Structure formats: C-alpha cells, structure tokens
Amino acid sequence: MSDIIQLLPDHVANQIAAGEVVQRPASVVKELLENAIDAGATCIKLLLKDAGKTLIQVIDDGKGMSSTDARMCFERHATSKIQKAEDLFNLCTKGFRGEALASIAAIAHVELKTKQENEELGTCIKIEGSKIISQDFISTGKGTSLAVKNLFYNIPARRNFLKSDTVETRHIIDEFQRVALAHPNIAFLLHHNNNEVYHLKNNNLRQRIVAIFGTKMNEKLVPIDEQTDILTIEGFVAKPEFAKRKRGEQFFFVNNRFIKSSYLNHAVVNAFDGLLENGSHPSYFLYLTVPANTIDINIHPTKTEIKFDNEKALYAMLRATVKHSLGQYNVAPVLDFNRDSNLDTPYHFNAKSVATKAPKITVDPNFNPFKEATQKEIHFPFKRQKQNENWESLYTSVAVNTEEKQEELFDNQQEIKTQKTFQIQRKYLLSSIKSGVVLINQSLAHQRVLYEDFLESITVKEANSQQLLFPVKIAFSSTEIEMIYTIKSELENAGFSFDEFTKDSVTIKGIPVSVTESKITIILEELLNDMNLEVPDASFSHFDIMAKSFAKTLSIKTGTQLSEKEQEGLVNDLFSCKAPSISPFGKPTFKTLTLNEIDNLFNS
Incomplete structure (x- = not known):
C-alpha cells in the first residue's frame, strides 16, 4: 500500500x-x-x-x-x-x-x-x-x-x-x-x-481621545489615576449622563495592547451602580499596566483576549478606582444619593461669615390675648360667611357631588363592559376576537406600525418635515459625520433637514413630524450603531435599516401606560399593516388563543 x-x-x-x-x-x-x-x-x-x-x-x-x-x-x-x-x-x-x-x-x-x-x-x-x-x-x-x-x-x-x-x-x-x-x-x-x-498629531491621551471622537468628548471625561504594587490604572471614564444605549466607546488596554474583557467591563459597570439608566452603557478609556510575566496574551489568535494571574484583585482595584474618581470629581455623591440640592449653600453666600449677633425681636405692646377680637382684626385669605347663612347649600353640594360620583361610577362600569382591549402589566394588550382572544406585545406591535410608516415615507411618498425654531448642533466623530453624510439624501427623504456639516458636528434645522427634538441625538446614534452592523451593500438596505432603527427608537416601550383609545388605535394600526404578525426584526407581534385552547386549559 x-x-x-x-x-x-x-x-x-x-x-x-x-x-x-x-x-x-x-x-x-x-x-x-x-x-x-x-x-x-x-x-x-x-x-x-x-x-x-x-x-x-x-x-x-x-x-x-x-x-x-x-x-x-x-x-x-x-x-x-x-x-x-x-x-x-x-x-x-x-x-x-x-x-x-x-x-x-x-x-x-x-x-x-x-x-x-x-x-x-x-x-x-x-x-x-x-x-x-x-x-x-x-x-x-x-x-x-x-x-x-x-x-x-x-x-x-x-x-x-x-x-x-x-x-x-x-x-x-x-x-x-x-x-x-x-x-x-x-x-x-x-x-x-x-x-x-x-x-x-502626537500629543497627550486626552487630546488624542478628543481628536478621534470629537470636541464634545472633552467635557464628558473624568480622569482615572491609581498606582499600586501590582497594577497601574490610568485613563478616563465618561460621566454617567453621557452613557449610551450601545456598547461603543469602551476601550481596555493592557501594557498598551487593546484587549476585550467582559470580566473587567463588569467591574467598571459595577462602579457606576445607581448612576446609569437601565440599559445604558458607560464609555471608558482605561490603560492597565501590569508585569509582563503575570499575563498570557496568546490564548487567542488575534491577541485581543488575555488571561491574568490575579483577576479578582484586578477586579476589586479597578472597581474601587473608578468609583473613587466618580466621587472625587463630584460626578457621583459619595454618601447621600438622595441629597436635596435645595439645601446647598448658595454660591454668593459661600464667602460670607456666619452672623455672630442675635437677631432683633420685635414685640407688640398693645397685643392682648383676652381682648375680644373683632371682624376687622382677624385677617382671612377669603371672605368668611356668617355662621348660619345658606346652610342648606352645604348639604345640597354634598348631595350633588354624591350623585355625580355615582353617575361617574356607573358610567365607568358601563365603559368597562364595552371595552374592547385590556392592558396587562403595561406590556401586553388583550383583545377579544370571534375565535377567542389575541395577546399583543405593545412594543413589538408599535415597531411594526412605525416601520411600515417610515418605509413608505422614505421610499414612496415625501415625508413631512417640521422646521426647528433654533437649529440643533450635534457633535460626532469624523467617521460618524462621514457615515451621516453618505446617507444624507435618505435622511432628507425621511424628513430631516440639514444646515451644515463640519469635521466634528452636524447642524439640523428640520426633523420628521413624528420625532421630537429631544430624541434627535438618540435616533442618530442608534442609526449609526445599526449602520455598523453587517448589512449587504444594496441601494435598499439604507432605507430598510433606517426605518428599522427609527421604529426601534421611537416605539412605545414596556412599562408605558396606554389609554383605552390608544390601545384600540394600536390594535387597528397593527392589523392594517402588510405583515402584522412579525416585528421588523422577525419577532412575533401577537399570539392567538382559540376558545378550544382556552377550554383545554381548564379541562386538563
């Protein structure tokens, strides 16, 4: 052989x-x-x-x-x-x-x-x-x-x-x-x-971060500096109010080599405990220096993962250092998280000395508590009625109010009897249909409605735009500005109107009617994050991903209380969609439960 x-x-x-x-x-x-x-x-x-x-x-x-x-x-x-x-x-x-x-x-x-x-x-x-x-x-x-x-x-x-x-x-x-x-x-x-x-240009770390991510980053940064026998930590973390919905600007460097570490990331997030909104992620640029013989960088082909000899000690030091810096620079209250700012000493009183003289006390020598008070001497904020005058009106008003409340109570009961939808835990809508009931996820359903509306506005008809009284200037990095500029025409079709593009900012003078001014930055940041996802380079893909991003950002979220009218409107809008059964991201928007299935729940 x-x-x-x-x-x-x-x-x-x-x-x-x-x-x-x-x-x-x-x-x-x-x-x-x-x-x-x-x-x-x-x-x-x-x-x-x-x-x-x-x-x-x-x-x-x-x-x-x-x-x-x-x-x-x-x-x-x-x-x-x-x-x-x-x-x-x-x-x-x-x-x-x-x-x-x-x-x-x-x-x-x-x-x-x-x-x-x-x-x-x-x-x-x-x-x-x-x-x-x-x-x-x-x-x-x-x-x-x-x-x-x-x-x-x-x-x-x-x-x-x-x-x-x-x-x-x-x-x-x-x-x-x-x-x-x-x-x-x-x-x-x-x-x-x-x-x-x-x-x-060659410069210091702070200037390098600002040069890459834009001038607005400078006001966000809180310096970190700690030296121990086994670890040196330097760099910056962003203030909690600038946290983002996506993990973007998060950088760990060990001995000047970029690494990814979910373990160390957890330490940083833990240091922000109580300071971040649910679902937000802090930005950070942290540089760790450790002895070269205490790490192994060859556990991954790209050398982006690393193994430490003493991970637990590094975790504790990193968490404590970040927490200390947030408190030291008055980003986070150190002791009382519920401190009332109204009790703070006003700025213009800081330099004044405490009064040493007792305040003067004035006494009315003519005051006599045993003297019978006359009508003129007593000051009421309203004109007082005589004691026995119009006493019937007191009972009349009570009777009228009682009758009105009884009528309201019966009206509400009548409304409940005819109500078509019910909200469950501010997350689901329950609606009755001929064959049984349908359970709708309110957030996913609203995403589908907004997605089709936006897609139609962007691709078929011209979207309505509302002009801003004062144009909004938003800072981005140069690469983000370039990405926005590449989809400028699509954004204009969606209802955005741009005034000026610079190297690190964009000025917006008009927005879609369905978008509020406070959500402009959030929408564009979410859109840029979604654009970074690996989508095919097709002429339609930009429209599609834009509509998905807008729908995800602007849809009602779990925990939102909806009135009966809003519930019915959402149900009607959903079943008017071309594909009501799935969200823009492929998740089911509703589930039906037939009468037979309901009966089986009690017969089993």
Whole structure:
C-alpha cells in the first residue's frame, strides 16, 4: 500500500495560515500598524483604496530593515522577538516584521520598500502569492513602506465573503482607533480613496481621545489615576449622563495592547451602580499596566483576549478606582444619593461669615390675648360667611357631588363592559376576537406600525418635515459625520433637514413630524450603531435599516401606560399593516388563543 501522508508545499501552508491570520482587510491593517510601532516610528501613514480590497499601504519613519531582514521577514515562523519558548510569556512588544507577513504575502501582491538610517540605498521586494518576483536596491527614505494590493486575489471564495465597503471600512477604522489610542505619542494619518479621514498629531491621551471622537468628548471625561504594587490604572471614564444605549466607546488596554474583557467591563459597570439608566452603557478609556510575566496574551489568535494571574484583585482595584474618581470629581455623591440640592449653600453666600449677633425681636405692646377680637382684626385669605347663612347649600353640594360620583361610577362600569382591549402589566394588550382572544406585545406591535410608516415615507411618498425654531448642533466623530453624510439624501427623504456639516458636528434645522427634538441625538446614534452592523451593500438596505432603527427608537416601550383609545388605535394600526404578525426584526407581534385552547386549559 502506498504512502498517503505528505508535506504541504509552502505556498499552500501559507494560504492555510492566512485563513487564521487574515480574516479581512482590517486584520492586515492591524499587523502592519503594530509592526511600524515596534520599528520605533514617530509618524505612521495608512493609505486605503476600496476599503483595503485594492490597496493597504502603511508608511513609517522607523528604523527600517537590512536587505537580509527584508527577505527573511516573509519566511514562515520568522520573528525578531522570540528566541526561546519562555519569551512567549514575557512579551513587551507587538511584533517586528514577520509574524504575519508570510501569510499576507501568500494571498496578495506585496511591495516592500525599506531602508535603515546608516545605509545609502534601500531594498525593494515584490511578491505575488508567496513567489518573490524581484528584489532590487532603490533610493528611498529612512523607514519602511509596505503595500498590500489585491487582497485574496488568488482565493476568490474568501474575497466573496467580504462585506460591503462601508462595513469593511468600519472594521479598519476600529483597528486604527485602537492602535492610535494606545500610542498617543505617535502621529497617525489615515487616507481612504485619497480622502483624509484622520490626521492625528502626537500629543497627550486626552487630546488624542478628543481628536478621534470629537470636541464634545472633552467635557464628558473624568480622569482615572491609581498606582499600586501590582497594577497601574490610568485613563478616563465618561460621566454617567453621557452613557449610551450601545456598547461603543469602551476601550481596555493592557501594557498598551487593546484587549476585550467582559470580566473587567463588569467591574467598571459595577462602579457606576445607581448612576446609569437601565440599559445604558458607560464609555471608558482605561490603560492597565501590569508585569509582563503575570499575563498570557496568546490564548487567542488575534491577541485581543488575555488571561491574568490575579483577576479578582484586578477586579476589586479597578472597581474601587473608578468609583473613587466618580466621587472625587463630584460626578457621583459619595454618601447621600438622595441629597436635596435645595439645601446647598448658595454660591454668593459661600464667602460670607456666619452672623455672630442675635437677631432683633420685635414685640407688640398693645397685643392682648383676652381682648375680644373683632371682624376687622382677624385677617382671612377669603371672605368668611356668617355662621348660619345658606346652610342648606352645604348639604345640597354634598348631595350633588354624591350623585355625580355615582353617575361617574356607573358610567365607568358601563365603559368597562364595552371595552374592547385590556392592558396587562403595561406590556401586553388583550383583545377579544370571534375565535377567542389575541395577546399583543405593545412594543413589538408599535415597531411594526412605525416601520411600515417610515418605509413608505422614505421610499414612496415625501415625508413631512417640521422646521426647528433654533437649529440643533450635534457633535460626532469624523467617521460618524462621514457615515451621516453618505446617507444624507435618505435622511432628507425621511424628513430631516440639514444646515451644515463640519469635521466634528452636524447642524439640523428640520426633523420628521413624528420625532421630537429631544430624541434627535438618540435616533442618530442608534442609526449609526445599526449602520455598523453587517448589512449587504444594496441601494435598499439604507432605507430598510433606517426605518428599522427609527421604529426601534421611537416605539412605545414596556412599562408605558396606554389609554383605552390608544390601545384600540394600536390594535387597528397593527392589523392594517402588510405583515402584522412579525416585528421588523422577525419577532412575533401577537399570539392567538382559540376558545378550544382556552377550554383545554381548564379541562386538563
């Protein structure tokens, strides 16, 4: 029998490895940016075309590579930071030319230009699908430029699995933000299709956060600073009133490496206990520094998950530190959460000294308590009637009021007898039908009604818009502004009217009739979050996701008391919809219970 086990060719092995390392263009961006940081760069440029599918290029001014290193960095298992197995548990760098370059070169066209400072000429290497096409000496500046073109060109199945340009760009920006936040001392530039998205100068952490998320973020931040023997915590948390409905701006960094940790997130949320509305999530930018040998960052291929030696101690310290900072900066009351602000000393009295003289007491020498008071001496706030005057009116009014209340009582009883719907626990509506009863989820039913109304307004007829007396200016990050601008025409079809777009804000002068001014920010934030979901890039998808987002945000919520008229109106509107049985998100809006099913409940 012939042998059937064989070694895979290098180019096939590299393609298999690429499946683990390179999931999408954002994976390539992360590896190249981290390599540039470890090269000691002070300025890093990221150039993209077509969400990285056509081009991902990272240019840095770091130390560069020799011609030998430039060739070696594309070999499998080539690295500059690991000499022995023990080094895996004492990592202080992110990687230097080689951890993933072999995998990237296997599935793309790669062009590398690099030069060290003390060399006269640099090196240029071109690779296509793991095959080195050329290697030449060139004249170039200090540092490295690595261009990855036509990603997944030789694996069309993987390329077909990529999402729309909008979604892939969002993932790239997420990776870019994480790296930029971890290294505020490095300047970063991001260009997409020749348009500048970010131009971040090297500055302090607070300025870096504001530069990425907009100027309005500056007023939200509460500083965090704590040092212990086993842990150093720095960074910022956002004030409770700026909490969001979605988990968005939540960043943990351990030894300048972005991580995800539900355990540490729970510690932060616990510190906000009693300060957040139900369903809200705090924003935070927290930087933890621990000894490198007390963590294991190799438990996940992307190194975004981490294992600590003493998780419980870190949890307690993090929770206490955040809670202390919230109290220290008067964000949260330290002792009395129900303190009455009316009892506070007014500002203009703070500097005044306490009076030392006793107040003067005035006495009326003519006052005689035994003297019979006359009508003139007694001051009533109303004209008093004589004692026995019109006494019948007292009983008449009582009798009339009693009769009216009795009539109201019987009227209410008559209304209850003819009432068509009933509200249960402020969550469900119960309505009688010929075959039995129907139980309706009021929130999901209202979502369906609003969804179809919005969809019709956006796509079929022109929506009504109400002009605001004073235009509303809302601050967003530059990427969020760009997303809003891309769907500007769809929002205008929905009834929004825009006055001005700037780099970090948008001014709105008109809103849909069904939207209140106080909900503008919530609606747009929810819409941006929904736009970040992986939806197909179809012309209809923006309309659909917009209608869903509006319906979800504006629908009545569980716990809302509805009058009888509102209940009946909602039931009628629901069964006038084209698809009344399901919500916009595929959940059932109502359940029917026939008479036979009800009888069986009592006969079983």
